[in-house]
Amino acid sequence: MKPNFSLRLRIFNLNCWGIPYLSKHRGDRVKRLGDFLNMESFDLALLEEVWSEQDFQYLRQKLLPTYPAAHYFRSGVIGSGLCVFSKHPIQEFTQHVYTLNGYPYMIHHGDWFCGKAVGLLVLHLSGLVLNAYVTHLHAEYNRQKDIYLAHRVAQAWELAQFIHHTSKKADVVLLCGDLNLHPKDLGCRLLKEWTGLHDAYLETRDFKGSEEGCTMVPENCYVNQRELEPFPFGIRIDYVLYKAVSGFYISCKTLRTTTGHDPHSGTPLSDHEALMATLCVRHSPPQHTHSPTHGGPAERSRLISVLKEAWAELDLGMAQARWWATFAGYVIGLGLLLLALLCALAAGGGVREVAIMLWTPSVGLLLGAGAVYLFHMQEAKGLSRARAELQHMLRRAREAHNLDPESQAALFLGQQEGDRSEEQ
């Protein structure tokens, strides 16, 4: 690789809102998306919520001349909804399906059936190894009372760990997707602190698009306006994140979003806004590479604080999962008693017909409670796994912090200030 090496990457990301039978104007939107991607000829187009494999196959055919490489990540009952189109050959791909992804009995939310995942592509571009990740985390249906918070935090942690462990030899790491996390949400901070990824919107000097970079905006006719009421400009939950290892420097030259219309001011391509980033990678003198537990004292303090916060959240989630498993256990016991009683009544005559009629619901209750028990036992195991990993990393970060003289000084000054404020 030449020392004046420089690479420009044009990236497209969109949550396509492609739910068969439910999403409005799906066919037309997919067609227009294909036209747009063909016209713009990005290096990489990363899409989420392409739930129908037919839509992917349609796009694949349509985009073949411009994007010879493509992949659809299959998982769960329905699919992950993730797919990619690339102008450059894909060397390798794989995926990781999140251990926790909502509840099967929340059928109206449907996330559990999708098998939400993170997909990884390895590309070799002019001798540079690019690991590109695309993901979609569990949706947030009620911000005030979010029953999926622990799952989303666990997903953010698994995502961060997957990136951390699979990108150790990559020169450049790129993550695009719908994180269903606001920029200051715990999951988003955890992901950024653990992986060292930078947010294109915060880094670029040339941004054009929706106010505050929002990717769900009230101007979009497909958006549920009531849900966006507390956020006058909309919300920013779709991201382009990146980092380069030592020896390379990556920056975001330009970032564009659509603004509630399609790029040519027609009906929007989706209920989310598209992100279009131009990244520039070039050689740089070797320097300190991001390592989660070996940054400066300030970095480490932030990491320790976010790890603690995530740990506490997962702990709450675990307590809840165990409560449900115990509750289901009691219901199983009661259901068995009820069934025995009904059998006795049916055999004894008298209320025989009523007893027989009640069999169906009581057997249903028993089976349902059994399934709920198994599910929440599994949930507790999944949360406990993520919590153990977090706890280990928290311990290591604290050890590194305690060993570092700079941190010791900062801690000492912090304590002195604390003492002073207590005295006042």
Place this chain on the structure above:
Amino acid sequence: MKPNFSLRLRIFNLNCWGIPYLSKHRGDRVKRLGDFLNMESFDLALLEEVWSEQDFQYLRQKLLPTYPAAHYFRSGVIGSGLCVFSKHPIQEFTQHVYTLNGYPYMIHHGDWFCGKAVGLLVLHLSGLVLNAYVTHLHAEYNRQKDIYLAHRVAQAWELAQFIHHTSKKADVVLLCGDLNLHPKDLGCRLLKEWTGLHDAYLETRDFKGSEEGCTMVPENCYVNQRELEPFPFGIRIDYVLYKAVSGFYISCKTLRTTTGHDPHSGTPLSDHEALMATLCVRHSPPQHTHSPTHGGPAERSRLISVLKEAWAELDLGMAQARWWATFAGYVIGLGLLLLALLCALAAGGGVREVAIMLWTPSVGLLLGAGAVYLFHMQEAKGLSRARAELQHMLRRAREAHNLDPESQAALFLGQQEGDRSEEQ
């Protein structure tokens, strides 16, 4: 690191057969295992089938002075059964739960409830990065008619991919565990060809233990003798596999197995035999590192052939999964019809009581068929995902093969020979 760097690693691996209430003499065996591990003071002890977390906690307490670091990998409803004890600090750990792992309705086999997984530990030993993996694949209950074959092949592929993608910056890779695969089984060949891992039993010059390195032997009093009838010496399904990257050389100095008794000739520690390996890592001149698609022509030919074989097996598995999903779909239709008929009969009088009595089984049938449908849809997606990854790698290996003049010559000679043998 000094150029005369050399590191000796003593490794222990055992499938502990620790099923609460079912495995014989569990408490006593766990106690003796703890005593043995304490006495031998291995660098790393990797255990499978420690199903009870209490057993892990007991061992953790007992082994704390000799093995200060330990971790239990949690997953599924019951757990993964995997745990590790290390003399050296564990830098990082994570795990990957296999997408496919049997069927929930095969309750008597129980694998589905375990959440079989691969655990990863990252250790830093004298400046050397060691990635140690421990795993346990789906059991084989009937070798003649193995309904889990596609799942085990998919697991072997996911295991190989997980190692491939997470070990890119490791100096040494170690994999221990119960693969439930004989040495020449498809899954075992796939794993070795894709990762470049070497088999300690085949590599070492100093082996002492059971005949042919078997890890389930008829001499073991806990082994089901009938299952081992076709194999007079037993079977070899537990492995110590390893590799080093360029700049390092790893060899297996000694390999020992127990031989149906505990190491001091008492009752065995488990129904499996323990593996004890002494590995030696030292510096070596940088040389060609294993890359799945960039080996020599012979290596690539073997890889292509095993990828093709695995692809065909997954394809068969997919067809079967789809057949079951379609069948369940028909049963759902029939169940709905039956339920409608029963409602009509119940309303009409006459056979009212019989109709009501049949509600329970018909609702059960409907729900059961629904669950089977969802499960096999998910199975088909999982198999299809692994097949797509295999297919991509097969294409890339073939491309590399076609571009290589040596392979071309080999292919040409092979064809000539083929032509000659056809002529004869």
